[in-house]
Amino acid sequence: MDVRIELAGVSKSFGGAVALREIDFAVNGGEVHALVGMNGAGKSTLVKILSGALVPDAGEVLIDGAGHGALTPRRARALGVSIVHQHRTLVPQLTVAENMLLGRLPRRAGAVDWRRAHAEAARALAALDVRVPTRAVAGELGPAQQTLVEIAREVATGGKVLVLDEPTASLGGADAATVHDLVRRLSSAGISIVYISHHLDEVLGLADRITVLRDGRRIVTAAGADLDLAGLVRAMTGERISHQRPRRDRAAGETVLEIDALASGARLAELTLTVRAHEVVAVLGPAGDGQSELFDLLSGRRRPSGGRIRVAGADVAAGDVGAALAAGLRCVTGDRLAHGLVPGLTVDENLDLTRRGLRRPWLVRWGRLHRQAAERRSRYGVATIQADPPVSALSGGNQQKVLLAKWLDAPVQACLLEEPTNGVDVAAKADIHQLVDGLADQGTAVLLASADVEEVLRLADRVVVVRAGRVVADLPVEGLSRDALVSLTVGGTAS
């Protein structure tokens, strides 16, 4: 088979710390080539080099056989290589057509030719069998649809090698399946896909070939059919990791978090639910059904139009971030770079922010700050190749660990966890699950929003189903099958 793009002997360091060591990596025409590895293994760094966003220190990139010493993103794109990042990049206020044709809207007599624009966008979407109206506003599409539009846009602008960096990280089963279907269609149309994911089942079901990275080295490249889950995990971790501990039963205590008739615009209509001490309650519902609204209201980022929130029997002032924090309520966002971490600060500074109770000191004692942060980093397993890098330079999974360490380290009464294992590797996922167990054991009331069914089964004691902004079912997890849970999530019933 013909090689489309190739890395030959590529190495890359950041400030003396090695992220990739002499990597050889090739992608054939029309293949789905999965790239897996633990958090910080070097996957994103590798694909940034493929797509020209980073220049390697040594080695070269070959596209259709021609060498490129200093590839730029523009050059890579012109040669048909493009990347769809994990964070979605559509402009939320613009329509699907505008997003698809951004910077190249067809014009006629000086003005944008909207009829042609919509027709062109519709044609590009239809060619890939993506069913999204071109007049829809991008920000109002579900996350899966946004991903499909982004992929279609790259193909429409001549993408022949598409890099998808964790395209299904925060998607539920049905949404993930639509992305998988599109990936299969692209590959049979001859487009090559480099597919990064921590969902190993998905990788095994989708990939023609799999490359495993560990600590910046390529460990193996093999046909997907020749690898199984255990072998993959062993290659990633270098050892056998013990299977996930089963969830354990705990008795719920007093009511801690009371959400009473909480309302907000069209998204939440009198949502009522309670979470008791030692209890983990998962909120289920079709993506976007009030979850992010709930996050904004509980964290005090937004004021509800009605209803109230009580923690340990006391009312929490509405729309006041300080009041929510003071009441012992912590909301850990699913969107870590937008709301959870301060990208301009280092890892240790981020960890220190919440320890100081968000007060601004006159004098920062750096020695002490780093010592205390070092202890938290090791407890949460935050791995960095440099001393104290900006948090934005960490790999995705390590950012997630900093986020949890930042918000959950001090005792909390109640917390809302949105996608707590978004983008983390298999080992870190088990650690985070234990961390959530630990919170519940200590008496924290935990509200969980997760699109990952296995995670809900593993962590939750109870599930509430939210539909059109209201709780329509409230039932114990005990005895729920995986299928019943999936059906509840997408809008069916448990039976």
Ligand SMILES: Nc1ncnc2c1ncn2[C@@H]1O[C@H](COP(=O)(O)OP(=O)(O)OP(=O)(O)O)[C@@H](O)[C@H]1O
């Ligand atoms: N701009 C940068 N400056 C300093 N270090 C960096 C930078 N970018 C990446 N790194 C480091 O390089 C290593 C590899 O990171 P990379 O993002 O490639 O990991 P990854 O395999 O994509 O992990 P994840 O699964 O968590 O996304 C990490 O230790 C990361 O902290």
Ligand SMILES: [Mg+2]
């Ligand atoms: Mg990454």
